[in-house]
Amino acid sequence: MTQWRGEREARDARIAAGRAHADGKVVPADAVVDLLEAVLRPGDRVCLEGDNQKQADCLARGLAACDPGKVHDLHMVQSGIVLPEHLDVFETGIAKRLDYSYSGPQGARIAKMLYGGQIQLGAVHTYLELFARYFVDLTPNVALIAGVSADRDGNLYTGPNTEDTPTVVEATAFKNGVVIAQVNQIVDTVPRVDIPGDRIDFVVEADTPFYVEPLFTRDPAAMTETQILIAMMAIKGIYSEYGIRRLNHGIGFGTAAIELLLPTYGEKLGLKGQICTHWALNPHPTLIPAIESGWVQQVHCFGSEVGMDRYIRARPDIFFTGADGSLRSNRAFCQTAGLYACDMFIGATLQIDLMGHSSTITQSRVAGFGGAPNMGSDPHGRRHPSDPWMKAGREGQIVGDPALMRGRKLVVQLVETFGEKLVPTFVEKLDALELAKKIGLELAPVMIYADDVTHIVTEEGIANLLLCRDADEREQAIRGVAGYTDVGRGRDRAKVEELRARGVIRRPEDLGIEPLDADRALLAAKSIKDLVHWSGGLYEPPAKFRNW
Amino acid sequence: MAGAHAASTDPDALSWYEATARQRVVALADPGSFQEFLPPTERRMSPHLPLFDLPRAFDDGIVVGRAALDGKPVLVAAQEGRFMGGAFGEIHGAKLVGLLRAALTLKPAAVLILFDTGGVRLQEANAGETAIAETMRAIVDVRAAGIPVIGLIGGRAGCYGGGGLIAGTCSRLAVSEGGRISVSGPEVIETNKGAEEFDSRDRALVWRTMGGKHRRLIGGADAFCTDSVSAFREAALDLIGRAPAFDLATLEAEQARLESRIARFGDCRDATEIWARLGVNDSEAVPAMDTRAFDETVSRVREADHDAR
Numbered sequence: 001m002t003q004w005r006g007e008r009e010a011r012d013a014r015i016a017a018g019r020a021h022a023d024g025k026v027v028p029a030d031a032v033v034d035l036l037e038a039v040l041r042p043g044d045r046v047c048l049e050g051d052n053q054k055q056a057d058c059l060a061r062g063l064a065a066c067d068p069g070k071v072h073d074l075h076m077v078q079s080g081i082v083l084p085e086h087l088d089v090f091e092t093g094i095a096k097r098l099d100y101s102y103s104g105p106q107g108a109r110i111a112k113m114l115y116g117g118q119i120q121l122g123a124v125h126t127y128l129e130l131f132a133r134y135f136v137d138l139t140p141n142v143a144l145i146a147g148v149s150a151d152r153d154g155n156l157y158t159g160p161n162t163e164d165t166p167t168v169v170e171a172t173a174f175k176n177g178v179v180i181a182q183v184n185q186i187v188d189t190v191p192r193v194d195i196p197g198d199r200i201d202f203v204v205e206a207d208t209p210f211y212v213e214p215l216f217t218r219d220p221a222a223m224t225e226t227q228i229l230i231a232m233m234a235i236k237g238i239y240s241e242y243g244i245r246r247l248n249h250g251i252g253f254g255t256a257a258i259e260l261l262l263p264t265y266g267e268k269l270g271l272k273g274q275i276c277t278h279w280a281l282n283p284h285p286t287l288i289p290a291i292e293s294g295w296v297q298q299v300h301c302f303g304s305e306v307g308m309d310r311y312i313r314a315r316p317d318i319f320f321t322g323a324d325g326s327l328r329s330n331r332a333f334c335q336t337a338g339l340y341a342c343d344m345f346i347g348a349t350l351q352i353d354l355m356g357h358s359s360t361i362t363q364s365r366v367a368g369f370g371g372a373p374n375m376g377s378d379p380h381g382r383r384h385p386s387d388p389w390m391k392a393g394r395e396g397q398i399v400g401d402p403a404l405m406r407g408r409k410l411v412v413q414l415v416e417t418f419g420e421k422l423v424p425t426f427v428e429k430l431d432a433l434e435l436a437k438k439i440g441l442e443l444a445p446v447m448i449y450a451d452d453v454t455h456i457v458t459e460e461g462i463a464n465l466l467l468c469r470d471a472d473e474r475e476q477a478i479r480g481v482a483g484y485t486d487v488g489r490g491r492d493r494a495k496v497e498e499l500r501a502r503g504v505i506r507r508p509e510d511l512g513i514e515p516l517d518a519d520r521a522l523l524a525a526k527s528i529k530d531l532v533h534w535s536g537g538l539y540e541p542p543a544k545f546r547n548w
Numbered sequence: 549m550a551g552a553h554a555a556s557t558d559p560d561a562l563s564w565y566e567a568t569a570r571q572r573v574v575a576l577a578d579p580g581s582f583q584e585f586l587p588p589t590e591r592r593m594s595p596h597l598p599l600f601d602l603p604r605a606f607d608d609g610i611v612v613g614r615a616a617l618d619g620k621p622v623l624v625a626a627q628e629g630r631f632m633g634g635a636f637g638e639i640h641g642a643k644l645v646g647l648l649r650a651a652l653t654l655k656p657a658a659v660l661i662l663f664d665t666g667g668v669r670l671q672e673a674n675a676g677e678t679a680i681a682e683t684m685r686a687i688v689d690v691r692a693a694g695i696p697v698i699g700l701i702g703g704r705a706g707c708y709g710g711g712g713l714i715a716g717t718c719s720r721l722a723v724s725e726g727g728r729i730s731v732s733g734p735e736v737i738e739t740n741k742g743a744e745e746f747d748s749r750d751r752a753l754v755w756r757t758m759g760g761k762h763r764r765l766i767g768g769a770d771a772f773c774t775d776s777v778s779a780f781r782e783a784a785l786d787l788i789g790r791a792p793a794f795d796l797a798t799l800e801a802e803q804a805r806l807e808s809r810i811a812r813f814g815d816c817r818d819a820t821e822i823w824a825r826l827g828v829n830d831s832e833a834v835p836a837m838d839t840r841a842f843d844e845t846v847s848r849v850r851e852a853d854h855d856a857r
Contacts, residue, residue, distance in 0.1 A: 221704075520566055527565075527726075543752040548725055548759065548835045 007176035014039045014142075014178050015201055022202055025154045026186060029207040032062030039178055039202075040071045040142060046095075047140040047172065050080035051163040051331065052102060052370060053213055053303040056146035058182045058206035060085040063144065068093045075099070077138045079127055079164055079331075081106045081368070082213070090119050099138055100368060101125045105213075107365035114366065114439045124366070124445060126374040128335045131164070134171035143172035143179045146210040149190050150183045154200030157190035160304035160312065160327035161212055165195060167332040173199035184209040191324035214306035214542050216282045218256035221527045221547075226416055226459050229508065229518035231257035234346065235266055237462045237511050238412060238455060239275045242388040246278045248338040248375045250347025254414040256286040258346075263293040263524040280338040280375075283308040283319065283327065285541070288534045289524035291318055300337055301329040302371065311538040331371075338375040343388040344410040345375040349447055350419060351427050354475045354487065356450035356465060358413055359432040366435070369447060376448040378409045392454060395466040408466065411448060412455040417483030425458075426478065426487035450474075456481055460488070461507040468504060480505045559778040564702040565726045567777065569611045569626035572662055575777040576700075576784070577615035577624065584613040586643060594637050596672040605631045608639040612647045618785055620657035623647050629664035629705035636710055637669040641679020648686035651695055658696045658788045661718065666733065667709015680710030687717045688794075696720065696791030700780050702727040702760070702773065709733070719791040719857060722771040722783035723760035725839075729768060730758040752835065756819040761834055761842060765823055766809065767851050774839045792857055801856035809851075826851060 017038040021031045036059075040046070048063060049056040063071075064085040074095040081087065081103035089095040090113060099122035103110045113119045125133070134140065145168055148159035158165050173179050180202040181195075231254060238244070239258075249255040262276060272295055279299040281287070285308060290296055299319055304312070304327050312319045312327045322328045338345065349358040360367050382389075389407030396408050415425045436444040456463045456478060463481045468474040473495075480496035482488030499505045508515050525531045528545045559575040567575070574582055586592050588606035597604050609631035615624050625644050627634040644661070651659050668676035687697050699718040701707045706728030707715050715721055715729055723729065732740075734748035747753060756762060763769040771787055773779035792798045813822045823831035826849045837845065846852045 526563065543750045546752040546755065546835075548752070548755050548761070 010041075011176045011178060014041070018178070018202055024152055025201065025203050026152055027202050027204045029058060029205055032059065032204055033065050035180070035202060035204070036062050037066050037070045039180070040066070040074070042071070043073045043075065044141040045075045045077050045138060047078045047134075047143045047145075047168050048076060048086065049143070049145040049164060049168060050078045050082045050086055051161070051303065052080055053215060054146050054161040054163055055080075055083055055211045056144050056182050057083055057085075057211045058204060058208070059144040059146070059180065063094065064088045064092070066094055072096075077130070077134070077140055079130055081110060083211075087113060096120055097122060099123055099125065099130065099133070101127050101130050102368040102370040104367055107367040111364055111366045111435070111439065121441075124368050126369045127331055127371045128339070128374050131167045131332050131335075134167065139175045139177065140168070140172045141177050143168045143177060145169065145179065145181045147181050147183045147194070149185050149187045150181060150200065150203045151187060151190055151197070152203075154181070154197035154203055155190050155193045156181055156183070156195040156197070156200055156203075157192055158194040160309055160329060162194055162329045163303045163331045166330060169195050169199050178202075180204065182206040182210065191326065192322040194322075194328070212306055214545070216251055216284050216305045217307070217528075217541065217545055218251070218253055218284070218286055219528055219545055220256070220260055220286065220523055220525045220530065223253055223257050223260070223520065223523060225518045225520065227253050227257045228261070228520065228522060229459055229513070229515055230254055230414055230416070230457055231261050232265055232513050232518055232522075233462055233508060233511060234258055234412065234414060234457050235261060235271070235275075236269065236513060237506055238344075238346075238410070238457070240269060240271055242344070242391055242410060244275050244344045244388050244410065246342045246386070247276065247344040247346065248280045248342050249284070250345075250372065250414075252348035252414065254348055255346055256284065257523070259284060259286040259290055260523045260525055262290040262295050264522050266295070267293070280334050280342055283312055285528070285531050285539055286525070288531050288539060291315065292534050293524075300334050301327060302331045302334040303329045306542050307540045310540060311535045314538050335371050335374055338371065339377070339379050340382055342375070342409070343386055344412060345372075346410075346412040346414055347372055347376065348414050350425065351430050351432075352413060352415065352425060352456065352478065353427055353430050353450075354478060355471070356453045356456065356474065356478060357430060357446050358448045358453070359430045359445060360447050361430070361432040361435055361445050366439075366445065369445070372447055376411045377452045378411065380406075382407070382409070392466060395464070396454075398469075408454060410454050411452050412457060413448070413453055414457050417458050417460060417481075417485050417488060424485035424487070426482040426485045428487065458483060461505055461510070463505050464503070467502065473499065473504070477504050559781060560776055562777045563775050564724060564773075564777055564780055565704060565775050568630065569628035569662065569664065572777060572780075573611055573613070573615070573624055573626045576660075576662075576781050577617060577622075578619065581616035582613055582624070583615070584611060585647065586612065592639050592643070594639055594672065596638065596675070600671050602671065608637060608643065609634060610640045610643050612643045614654070614656070617657070617660075617781070617788075620788075621654070623651050623654065623656045623659045624662070625660070626662035627664040627703070627705075627711075629703045632669055634663075634665035634703065634705045634711075635667060635669035636665065636676040636679050637672045638675035638679065640669070641676060641683065645679060645682045645686050648683065648690050648697075651690045652693055655693075656695060658698055658784075658791075659690060660784055661697065661699050661714070662703070663699055663701045663707040663711050663715060664703030664705045665707060665709070665711035666705050667711055677710065680713060683714050684717045687714065691719055691794035694794075696788055698722070698784055698787050698791070700784060701729055701769070702775060702780065706730070706758070719794070720771070720787040721763075721769040722773055722780060722787060723763050723769040724773045724775045724779070725760045726775055727760040727763075728755065728758040729763050734758070756835065761837075762819050762822075764846055765826060765828070765834075765849055765852055766813075767805065767854050770853070772839070772842060772846065792855055798856060801854070805854055805856045
């Protein structure tokens with residue numbers, strides 16, 4: 001006889017087992033291990049909420065402390081491998097298989113464990129890809145999530161870092177899974193309901209507030225004149241020329257410099273209102289001067305940023321906020337916004353090859369992808385026109401009926417020719433290829449594929465790859481902005497000058513930019529303290545960024 | 549000179565923290581009065597750095613010369629924090645020592661030292677350490693000759709290591725909020741004593757412990773300036789006018805001041821405790837105070853001003 005309710009009955013049994021350690025839905029922090037051992041079954045698919053920013057750290061410590069005799073061979077499906085416990089569980093045998101997106105701080109250890117065979121890797125995904133698979137073939141049996149507070153019925157307030165939580169809960173709770181939330185405190189009434197209580201089975205009052213890393217704070221004091229020069233070129237040669245209003249920025253210093261130049265250099269160029277009005281972006285502190293100067297109309301966020309809560313609450317016209325006043329972020333929706341509703345992605349990378357493939361992988365680190373490959377790709381499912389999208393489309397195609405041409409998303413790489421410790425950014429061959437061979441990956445971990453990249457900006461100039469008509473032109477355009485790296489010195493001078501004459505390569509002087517004008521005096525804020533002043537005292541930077 | 553092109557040279561607008569050593573000197577002195585000794589064109593560079601395949605600077609990271617300040621002749625030395633963290637090497641130190649010794653013959657109204665240094669350059673540590681000792685000896689001679697030596701501290705590198713020792717021998721010090729004065733740097737303390745003792749990444753802690761406001765409140769510095777060149781100029785003029793005599797009474801007063809300081813505050817675990825004992829009402833609010841509010845707070849603290857040093 002066909003069994004139609006097997007999963008549902010298993011779920012009921014897990015919850016019944018868990019109730020032994022709970023008072024209603026509420027579980028004390030010291031009973032976490034008992035709860036997890038009661039609810040989990042060997043081989044379960046488990047999402048241990050590790051997001052880009054917030055971490056279900058109390059539940060992570062609990063999982064790592066489980067008895068591998070009872071809880072073993074789990075298949076972890078989570079976007080972020082961030083905490084040491086996320087990998088400890090693979091060393092003890094509690095977990096066996098892994099599908100994930102991003103492993104920034106654990107990149108070196110994950111590479112070692114993959115190489116040593118301690119982790120069976122499914123794949124490294126972009127955020128949207130992994131979220132998509134939650135609903136198709138990687139649906140969690142158990143989700144361990146994090147929020148700021150909950151009531152005794154399980155109604156959950158995530159706080160400003162909503163991030164992945166709604167997506168994880170949606171996939172788990174509606175497909176016979178069990179959802180366990182850790183919260184900083186149990187309250188009578190939550191400030192707002194981010195996740196309704198009937199989707200949460202257990203609530204753990206954590207011993208300490210969950211951990212959030214300030215990933216998106218760039219200290220203006222550390223910005224260099226080279227970064228400022230590159231930012232000036234990007235504003236004048238790309239933002240202004242294409243009229244980019246809807247965009248996403250990466251997290252590097254180059255894009256932070258652009259944010260700080262809008263109220264000064266951008267103002268001087270008369271671009272206010274013409275560019276940078278609508279954003280898919282985390283609440284970058286360096287965007288405060290542009291917001292305060294009236295450049296920005298609205299910002300939708302993937303997550304929040306430590307110290308920005310009061311500022312965001314005071315600017316509901318700009319940010320998406322709940323009835324309680326605090327930010328509501330959502331990674332899945334913001335990634336979708338970045339993919340379909342933005343005309344440009346601009347970010348940095350560690351290596352670019354002669355074709356324009358780029359990667360943030362070095363020989364000993366697997367940092368994962370996060371959202372950049374999604375933001376930094378040309379969405380073929382897009383159908384609505386916009387001026388920048390159409391202009392880029394025209395530049396990229398030379399034949400055919402204009403009514404049948406699709407536009408192009410601008411995907412811009414903003415790099416210095418030499419990175420930290422004078423390591424060249426431009427290379428003949430990406431380290432990612434070597435790493436893929438070493439640890440047996442079927443696909444080399446490429447962050448942004450060459451055919452998605454439209455522009456590369458360095459201190460030597462802008463290469464517009466849309467205007468290149470064959471592979472040789474493309475290679476010379478890249479060499480032509482690669483400075484004194486080996487790749488740059490290997491250029492064909494005559495060809496590069498020809499490309500420059502055609503406007504494929506543009507130098508600062510071609511854009512009317514005097515490199516000596518690239519001065520820190522142009523930054524709207526030169527320090528974190530300046531950002532605090534711009535915010536009217538509302539921005540509260542974490543201690544590691546203060547110098548007062 | 550990168551940066552000079554677009555940067556403001558208006559002393560009211562020029563940030564001390566942001567400015568290069570040469571920008572500071574030029575904007576600090578009376579307009580057009582600065583004359584550099586051993587300028588970059590002389591190519592007095594470190595003989596040691598090439599051994600380590602490290603780039604050299606034509607001035608070895610220090611600018612020295614003579615200038616006028618409000619019409620009075622002064623000698624000036626300015627460390628360039630952007631070159632090797634303003635660290636003391638052989639040539640760098642020799643230029644400073646030479647300038648101080650010249651003061652004995654030139655008899656200026658004061659010698660100004662614009663500190664911006666992490667201490668001794670590791671690649672030429674012996675020469676650097678020697679330079680620190682020679683500098684302190686030279687300062688003593690200059691002060692004994694009745695010429696005040698004024699230290700100005702507000703650069704990115706702070707005033708650390710041997711620089712902190714030299715600052716301790718100056719007649720008077722002016723500091724801005726961003727300026728830091730100490731001997732061992734935050735990372736050094738953390739490495740030796742552990743992050744529980746001193747978390748070098750907690751920058752609020754670093755500034756509470758070593759920053760300009762703390763140094764001013766406990767009398768380690770004698771003037772507190774906003775971060776502009778004109779504020780440092782005003783402070784320098786003021787401090788030249790009220791530099792203590794260099795005699796036995798001053799040194800005994802300094803010894804007594806330091807002994808009572810350790811007795812009163814030696815058991816404090818955090819600068820905020822010290823400020824509370826000094827009588828600051830809301831010690832938690834000190835870091836966020838603007839200059840005016842901070843000046844008022846200082847004016848109520850007895851220990852901030854003294855005749856010692």
